[in-house]
Amino acid sequence: MAYTSDIFRSFLPARRHRATRSMLLAFAAPTLLAAGAACSPKDNAGNAPPSSGSTLKVALLTPGPVSDQSWNAGAYNGLLQIRDSLGAQISHIETKTPAEFDENFRQYGSQGYTIVFGHGFEFQDAAKRVAPEFPKTIFITTSGTTAGPNLAGMTFGFADASYLAGILAASMTKTNRLGVIGGTALPPVVESFRAFEKGAHDANPQIKLITSYIGNWDDVSAGKEQALAQLSQGVDVIFQNADAAGLGVFQAARERKNAFVIGSNSDQNSVAPDVTLGSVVINLPLAFLTIAREVKDGTFKPGVIPLGEASHVVTLVLNPALQDRIPSQARARIDSLQTQMLAGRYTISLDSQTVKR
Secondary structure, eight states: OOOOHHHHHTTOOOHHHHHHHHHHHHHTHHHHHHHHHTSSOOOTTSOOOOOTTOSOEEEEEESSOTTSSSHHHHHHHHHHHHHHHHOOEEEEEEOOSTHHHHHHHHHHHHTTOSEEEEESGGGHHHHHHHGGGOTTSEEEEETOOOOBTTEEEEEEOHHHHHHHHHHHHHHHOSSSEEEEEESSOOHHHHHHHHHHHHHHHHHOTTOEEEEEEOSSSSOHHHHHHHHHHHHHTTOOEEEEEOGGGGHHHHHHHHHSTTOEEEEEESOOTTTSTTTEEEEEEEOHHHHHHHHHHHHHHTOOOOSEEEESGGGTSEEEEEOTTTGGGSOHHHHHHHHHHHHHHHTTSOOOOOOTTOOOO
């Protein structure tokens, strides 16, 4: 099942307002975390027991901390929006090992939760195993491409916005050396880096790309070390997709002069505004709220749900603090292509076997 862009536009503010809102969510993360923790009592497993007075119960499993100002924070902000907009009871667990995927899916299913989000490509096998055991619970995996009677996947088309990020990076480099740093080589991350490289090469065929993977999504020090290693090789713009570990990339760029970073997943322009050119943003709150609203209204149909630029869910958001430093020709090209992408008239094609996050 695919959503049309009109569905998402009904919840979407103007683009400038959307970018500002994402920045406010990043600044307000500690407050939001406190509010979420206080919304209901937890048992020893970290679950909030369902309340008999609540008709919509929504849970979230994340593979990392929701303080990462990136992939997990965006999902948690989506969970809070579901609570605030739909009056739902919510619960969140940060999973530590793959064995916990099945265990926590089953916990929420047995407690009668209406929706359980498994946030990441790595959750879909567990969701496929557990979903048949709890037919009254809807299981949704982000980056998932599997579906069933009560199982759906949301794929995020990172390719288009990552392609634009490549054009942006190519317009700012002085060395013709760009870097990409990921947490691990998940297929969605690999695809976004390929699209970034394509955009950079289309803008400047002389570009050389250096690729690094940290090996995890949480180690800020390791992220910084990888970034410093790339910078020592002449890289002067890094596109990172490493969740909490990616915060170390911003630290490294701040320590070196004339180095820039492009963020991902959430609007990270405020993380290090003096070195951040822009962010490839997934509007996870919009996506999560739309799904939950349809479930509550009884109109949701399980399937694989592709979301990208044309759905206004994935966009490149330039950092206002550095926008004037971007060459005007590059800004015009990015704006023109993004306008076409948002209208559904232009998309980047890599190959038929890519998986989108």
